[in-house]
Amino acid sequence: MAETIKYNEEELVQLLKTSDQSAFEYLYDHYSGALNGVIFKIIDDQHLAEDLLQEAFVKIWNNFSSYDPSKGRLFTWMLNITRNLTIDTVRSKGYKKQAKIQNSEIAVSHTSNNINENDKFDALGIRKQTMLLNEGQKSVIDLAYFEGFTQEEISKILGIPLGTVKTRMRSAISVLKKLLEPKN
Amino acid sequence: MNKEEFISSGLLELYAMGITSSEETQIVEEHLKQFPELRQELDEIEKSLEKYAISNAIEPSSFVKQNIINQVFPQSVKKESQETPVVSINTNTKKPFSLFYKAIAAAVFILLIGSMILNYTYFNKYHTTQNQLAIAQQKLDEQESANQAMSHDLDVVTDKYAMPVVLNGTPHAPDALAKIFWMKNSGQVYIDPSNLPAVPAGKQYQLWGIVDGKPVSGGMIQTSKGVYQIQKMKSFGKVDAFAITLEKEGGSPTPTMDEMIVSAKM
Numbered sequence: 001m002a003e004t005i006k007y008n009e010e011e012l013v014q015l016l017k018t019s020d021q022s023a024f025e026y027l028y029d030h031y032s033g034a035l036n037g038v039i040f041k042i043i044d045d046q047h048l049a050e051d052l053l054q055e056a057f058v059k060i061w062n063n064f065s066s067y068d069p070s071k072g073r074l075f076t077w078m079l080n081i082t083r084n085l086t087i088d089t090v091r092s093k094g095y096k097k098q099a100k101i102q103n104s105e106i107a108v109s110h111t112s113n114n115i116n117e118n119d120k121f122d123a124l125g126i127r128k129q130t131m132l133l134n135e136g137q138k139s140v141i142d143l144a145y146f147e148g149f150t151q152e153e154i155s156k157i158l159g160i161p162l163g164t165v166k167t168r169m170r171s172a173i174s175v176l177k178k179l180l181e182p183k184n
Numbered sequence: 185m186n187k188e189e190f191i192s193s194g195l196l197e198l199y200a201m202g203i204t205s206s207e208e209t210q211i212v213e214e215h216l217k218q219f220p221e222l223r224q225e226l227d228e229i230e231k232s233l234e235k236y237a238i239s240n241a242i243e244p245s246s247f248v249k250q251n252i253i254n255q256v257f258p259q260s261v262k263k264e265s266q267e268t269p270v271v272s273i274n275t276n277t278k279k280p281f282s283l284f285y286k287a288i289a290a291a292v293f294i295l296l297i298g299s300m301i302l303n304y305t306y307f308n309k310y311h312t313t314q315n316q317l318a319i320a321q322q323k324l325d326e327q328e329s330a331n332q333a334m335s336h337d338l339d340v341v342t343d344k345y346a347m348p349v350v351l352n353g354t355p356h357a358p359d360a361l362a363k364i365f366w367m368k369n370s371g372q373v374y375i376d377p378s379n380l381p382a383v384p385a386g387k388q389y390q391l392w393g394i395v396d397g398k399p400v401s402g403g404m405i406q407t408s409k410g411v412y413q414i415q416k417m418k419s420f421g422k423v424d425a426f427a428i429t430l431e432k433e434g435g436s437p438t439p440t441m442d443e444m445i446v447s448a449k450m
Contacts, residue, residue: 032244037237083202173233176233176236
């Protein structure tokens with residue numbers, strides 16, 4: 001099991017480029033929950049979500065050579081693949097797009113308990129502090145980051161001015177960034 | 185855009201969230217090349233978003249991982265399948281399949297038990313029926329032979345040439361009676377012994393014809409199984425009298441006159 005091994009992102013990417021199975025399992029163990037959570041923000045169907053997660057990981061694997069670390073972190077790249085795949089599926093299946101503005105309670109109840117214990121960050125602490133995002137900030141971040149809506153679309157969905165969307169987004173990210181600081 | 189202008193534009197955040205247009209993406213990537221220190225800034229934004237995503241994680245079902253591994257590393261699946269002769273192509277549907285097979289196995293088992301019960305029941309019924317059939321067959325056979333005997337008896341009695349002769353009981357057996365049907369055309373003799381007394385063990389009735397003053401054996405009367413049927417005896421063309429004596433089994437060359445049961449003069 002990969003639990004005893006801890007890769008930094010550079011090592012992980014290097015191993016993945018050599019088609020290393022344990023590296024791939026490590027990737028799955030660390031990010032499947034987060035990516036599944038993203039899919040779940042867009043669709044409610046668990047079976048479909050897991051099908052899509054499977055499809056996404058296969059796609060990540062098959063297209064790994066196209067990942068360019070100079071353009072961003074691995075997870076960002078994976079999230080984009082997963083999100084685009086999910087959105088494409090939802091559109092092709094005639095899903096009605098609905099902005100799901102979850103309140104903090106639901107978000108916390110959906111939060112995974114299964115975060116790898118070797119991770120150096122305190123999941124509970126993060127969760128607590130994630131709740132420091134106010135409703136407005138949270139809805140903007142979720143719609144953009146998890147569901148891939150542009151600022152203009154978010155403005156329409158939430159019925160708030162574009163400027164407000166931009167302000168909330170920046171303030172939300174600065175809150176999240178501050179959460180990282182003690183760990184760095 | 186210089187570095188500060190770029191940072192304050194908020195494009196880096198949008199880029200990190202993957203919601204920039206293609207033109208915006210191009211701008212960001214150009215700036216990243218131009219100002220490598222921006223990579224640090226982007227990295228922090230991405231990390232903070234990544235942690236946010238992880239804090240919103242929902243663990244998928246445990247079998248999803250194996251499905252993906254099987255799909256991505258088919259060789260490892262092959263290796264597994266060599267070690268254990270499980271059809272590994274179906275591993276991704278293992279759960280529903282094993283359930284499916286369990287259901288099939290259960291159904292087969294129930295069918296088997298049901299079949300056994302039916303077999304047992306029908307075998308028993310078959311046996312009973314077989315026995316009943318045998319009994320019915322036997323009854324039918326008996327009836328058949330009784331019928332045949334009766335129609336034979338009737339044929340004899342109703343023959344237009346049949347001359348009935350009644351042999352009356354002697355002082356030895358005053359209640360005894362026998363009837364002879366003598367066919368005048370052919371000389372055939374039939375006897376109806378149904379009113380003769382039961383034969384003691386080891387004895388048998390013998391018919392005699394008195395021809396020219398001498399007794400001539402007319403044959404043994406079959407009274408086996410207590411059935412007294414009209415039966416054919418030896419033919420007599422000419423006879424003065426008929427008599428039946430009780431003789432030892434198989435008959436005697438001459439009649440035991442003391443044991444004469446019935447007689448009739450012609």
